[in-house]
Amino acid sequence: LPLAEETDLIVPIDRWVLEEACRQTKLWEANYPSASLVAMVNLSTRQLEAGGLARTIEEVLRQVALKVHTLALDITEGGLIKASEDNVRTLQDPKKLGIRLELDDFGTGYSSLSYLKHFPLDGVKIDKSFVEGLGEDTADEALVRMTIDLCHTLGLEVLAEGIETSEQAASLRDMGCELGQGHYFARPLPSAEYTERLHKAFLP
Numbered sequence: 544l545p546l547a548e549e550t551d552l553i554v555p556i557d558r559w560v561l562e563e564a565c566r567q568t569k570l571w572e573a574n575y576p577s578a579s580l581v582a583m584v585n586l587s588t589r590q591l592e593a594g595g596l597a598r599t600i601e602e603v604l605r606q607v608a609l610k611v612h613t614l615a616l617d618i619t620e621g622g623l624i625k626a627s628e629d630n631v632r633t634l635q636d637p638k639k640l641g642i643r644l645e646l647d648d649f650g651t652g653y654s655s656l657s658y659l660k661h662f663p664l665d666g667v668k669i670d671k672s673f674v675e676g677l678g679e680d681t682a683d684e685a686l687v688r689m690t691i692d693l694c695h696t697l698g699l700e701v702l703a704e705g706i707e708t709s710e711q712a713a714s715l716r717d718m719g720c721e722l723g724q725g726h727y728f729a730r731p732l733p734s735a736e737y738t739e740r741l742h743k744a745f746l747p
Contacts, residue, residue: 548587548589551589553587554589554590554593557586557587557589561584561600561603562603562606562607565582565584565609565614566607567582568581568582568609568613568614569607569613571737571738571741572609572613574738574741575742575745575746577745578744578745581612581615582609582613582614582615583617583645584616584617585616585617585618585619585647586617586618586622587622588618591622591633596634596636596637597637597639597640600614600640600642601640612643614642614643615642615643615645615666616637616642616643616645617645617647618634618644618646618647619646619647619651620646620647620648620649620651621651623646623662634662634663635663643665643666644662644663644664644665645664645666645667645702646658646662646667646668647668648670649667649668649669649670649690650672650686651670659694659697659699660697664699665699665700666700666701667690667694667700668701668702668703669691669701669702670704670705671706671725672705673686674703674704674705674706674715674725675707675711677710677714677715678710678714687703687718687720688718691718691720692719695719700721700722701719701720701721701722702720702724703715703720703722703723703725705724706723706725706727707725707726708727709727711725712727
């Protein structure tokens with residue numbers, strides 16, 4: 544990925560990933576309508592620099608007939624640091640379409656509360672480096688709790704990354720964290736295996 548981002552290759556790769564994620568989500572949505580699925584797709588800085596982001600998203604959504612609210616875009620703090628002011632304004636366009644925007648890997652060294660105030664975000668993902676210290680490091684616990692409370696005050700949804708144990712999941716739930724991801728729930732799965740899980744969960 545770093546090599547692809549140094550060249551123009553990342554732009555067609557990102558387009559392909561977006562298309563495949565939306566196509567697969569549409570298929571799952573059609574077969575399991577009660578699952579309330581959302582496809583979260585990583586957004587590279589190069590996509591912002593290339594321009595036409597909103598147009599690309601509109602084309603893909605129309606191509607696969609996926610509803611706007613079913614797509615969310617993730618951009619890392621590092622990505623926002625590298626993005627110019629013009630690039631960041633580009634985020635306003637998909638936001639106007641109704642696409643969710645998530646700040647990924649929050650707390651990985653570039654953290655600035657100004658991100659939460661000035662960028663058109665819907666949610667924040669707390670980096671796993673803080674989550675893994677829950678129950679062992681009081682500083683991590685205090686930072687996670689503070690981040691959750693602050694995000695809620697600003698009307699942002701919170702997702703915790705890297706949840707490995709039931710204790711971590713319970714602690715985050717007690718703090719009011721709405722969403723979580725990590726090996727405690729499932730390891731990364733091929734689409735066929737995930738389809739089997741959906742089938743067991745949502746079909747009699």
